[in-house]
Amino acid sequence: MTFITEADVDEIALGAAVLGTGGGGDPHVGSLIAKRLIRLHGPVRMLSVGELTDDDFVVPVGGIGAPSVSVERIMAESELLAALEAIERGTGRKPTAVMPIEVGGGNSMIPIAAAAIAGIPVVDGDAMGRAFPEAQMVTYHLAGYGPGTTVLVDHHGNEVISRPVNGEWSERLARAVTVEMGGGATMIDYAYDGSVARECAIPDTLTLAKRIGRILGGRDAEGRELRDDERIDALCADLGAVRLFDGKVRDLQRAVDGGFTRGAAELDGVGADRGSAFRLDFQNEMLLARRDGALAAVTPDLIAVLDLATGMPITTDAVRYGARVAVIAIPCHDKWRTARGLETAGPAHFGYDVEWTPVEELAARRKREAA
């Protein structure tokens, strides 16, 4: 049996920030709550996706709302139990396990905290393998499952249980209620049997986050210590990721608009990339990367911005003029590379007029052209 300890939480939080690709909210506040609850209630048992049985009732729990609100209005621990009670009341079934709806960002932490306080296991998997801004951008949706019974609770004690007709309606209703609740709430959706979770969840993503956190924390998979300047390359090697660009932020447009942080950053190359230019477009998450005008990576592949010196992930909210960064891209899970996956979260959905191409193919093309 695998357990998540306080020390694991810090590593998972760091890895989750990378998988958040600039969005998904800062896991820091959530990690403090998760650690406090593990201290009080003991380590959290982690179940692999394959261990789930048909009798399990797997409940994804997370925060919804503007990340800026979640940092300032810290989730009450009572919300976690209230959410689990509400889904039980709404479905007549007792949750047997919680799961992150998205492993990227702060929503990696909330299920760990909920599992600790409720005394049930957390599933080592999630429904995105990264972070995405809209409620229907989940692997359950790709497999044809609706949001099912959906719960929203707030720190006032309000509880809303809805049965939206589809994922788009879930997003609309949840967003309206969340705004009214003050901009942030705790949400459960896509709560299904273990059999559906086995079919849909992307497995081993908490373990993946932990591995990323461990490497950026300075130790490789074998426990060997890493120098600061080795970490990013070690991470790319471990993940099969591509180091797209090293550069310095030359220009930055960013606006908060309808609960989204939208904008673009322009980078001038440094080191081996000196003389090249790079552009990152973001909508909460980093979504599109272009090198000297040519596509370098695009959603649903993961684009992460790391501090060039320390390897620490930088969110779209925190990118600063003059910052020296490395941009890496991680191939997304194959579920997102299907027609339905690309329709749901590919470049066209976000309004980018580029043809989706896997990041490893783009990298190979650039290598050929450079040769």
Added chain:
Amino acid sequence: MTFITEADVDEIALGAAVLGTGGGGDPHVGSLIAKRLIRLHGPVRMLSVGELTDDDFVVPVGGIGAPSVSVERIMAESELLAALEAIERGTGRKPTAVMPIEVGGGNSMIPIAAAAIAGIPVVDGDAMGRAFPEAQMVTYHLAGYGPGTTVLVDHHGNEVISRPVNGEWSERLARAVTVEMGGGATMIDYAYDGSVARECAIPDTLTLAKRIGRILGGRDAEGRELRDDERIDALCADLGAVRLFDGKVRDLQRAVDGGFTRGAAELDGVGADRGSAFRLDFQNEMLLARRDGALAAVTPDLIAVLDLATGMPITTDAVRYGARVAVIAIPCHDKWRTARGLETAGPAHFGYDVEWTPVEELAARRKREAA
């Protein structure tokens, strides 16, 4: 046992329009639905409030949203059953009776339609004795009861069940969801045991609406035919109402603002009132009446505007320049004349800086001054 037939529905609808005091939505569309369902399923049994037992589960059902939407987007009959199923799912209790949340306006009709399709009785009573614009303006709130489990369903098939912490939160969350649902939805709130309904409901208000409709339709309580010009006085005599003013609309300010129809009408006196001026202020409902600058009637007393020639009620949306009208005032139920009642729905709540005075006292004062 008392039953509501198709013919009764027309009389109740007419009376409900008077008790709507200009707001509450036009009962016409609802009356067509109620009559159709009675034709299909048979007359609806009506229970008096006193007949309710502790085992009853009394479910107020009605429409929420802008009246203009409810007229254009006619409620689907499926919404009624969906709402009743949702409250059963949300509470684990099967509704044994439905009730109007407000007898004024279109919400008098929806419970009759719901009772017909569900095959359960409707309660001869409601939670306002009139129409009011906000969800917490109900006698249950005055008695200290919260909204309890609250249901919203729409014609898309979406279902939202919430447990707001109090009436104000119920109003906020319901309004946000309703806007998202397209501006109109079917709602259940304040669903309680028969014992609570016996304590809180204003009794006999469907019967009252029917009596009003009967008189304005041209027959007095004894079945004697009334001439057109006798009807308004017969109505006032029957209700203990005051005929405040006969006049012609000289000026009209009206704007639709945040789902409310707000404005004022200025009247010049005709007949016995020639030479006097009258002003009506409204926010969906008629709320404040002044004669030559002096208070004539104010919320929570009921102020209704009737066509001078026919006695037909005129809504705040339908008041026209040049219209010849009679303004009458009906004393509200004593529950509204308590400190909590006046705090909830008195002039100060609506922003009017006048001291609340019962309409019959204002009428007596005017009589003394005229003598």
